[in-house]
Amino acid sequence: MLTKEKKRELVANLAEDLKKSGSMIFVNFKGLNVAQMNSLRSMVREKGGLLKVVRNTLLRIATEKAGFDFTKEDEYGLFVGPTAVVYRKEDDADILTILKDLVKFSKENENLSFKGAYIDGKLINADQVIEYSKLPSREELISMLLMRMQAPISGLVFTLSGILRKFLYVLKAIEDKKGGGEQG
Template sequence: MPTQAKAQSIDELTEKLGRATIAILVQTQGLSVKDMNDLRKKMRDASVEFKIAKNTLLRIASERNNMTELDTSIFNGQTAVAFGYDDEVAAAKAIVDYTGNSKVVVLKSGILAGRTLSAEQVEGIGKIKGGKNQIKSEVVGTIQGPLSNVFNVISAPMRELCYVLQNHAEQLGGASAE
């Protein structure tokens, strides 16, 4: 039977996991207080919520969020969680940048759409140029370019016919005015 404080922590983690688009697990064991404060500041600047959590409470929170495809073996060792609510790429980029410069902080894994991400997959997401909106715009551009070309090819004969009819009408109008 969990204590009242643990029950509140579970409820809080359940809410955060349910709301987060990505959750990245890192190990911060051995990090000094000054470095931990620096890490928290960098996460706040990147709009990422950073919290140290007990593995058992994280596992229970993931179960409450029906994350059935989640590999619960990721909940081991000392764990801190970075919750990204808006942009998965920006959150991963902030964590990957920090772990790349830190000799103590280790990237463990991540949770995206209720599925487990390996540390390599989180690093891959963090190395994507731009952010979520840039990726969306590139996809739209990739789709829009060929569609625009198809539209132009299909509408060209009708457009040319309209130009011919307009020129002919102008010639007839010009001949009657004389």
């Protein structure tokens, strides 16, 4: 059992981490065995996130101290039953990438379910969490943007090279015509 001082320290550290992260995913892990939990933790850690299992009361206090207003938490059941919170620990980690892996893990392990999430300043329910996981990640969006920005440039290069190629064909035809007339 944690002492009051340890609980205060835990809440303060968690509140600081959650505030820095800005996004979090609430999951119900009831029924997962130790090996599955360890696998889940390491998967989240690989993506730059952290999974913490904290008493609901302490988690609620930490989210309030971090400045998050969860007025619908009772509707979503965020702080009811076994709850783990997943959040970004590293600044360059992408919460959507972590979410996609969590959804994949939940399909392989039926005992992991979503309670809700706080992403981009919005509290969403479990169904919306699944929909969010279908969105492209930050890296995928940047890649798509760069491809779209490159397309006009590639088209211009192709057009200009086509004009140059046609010009060379015309010069070759003129050379062949002049060369053919002198020989005959």
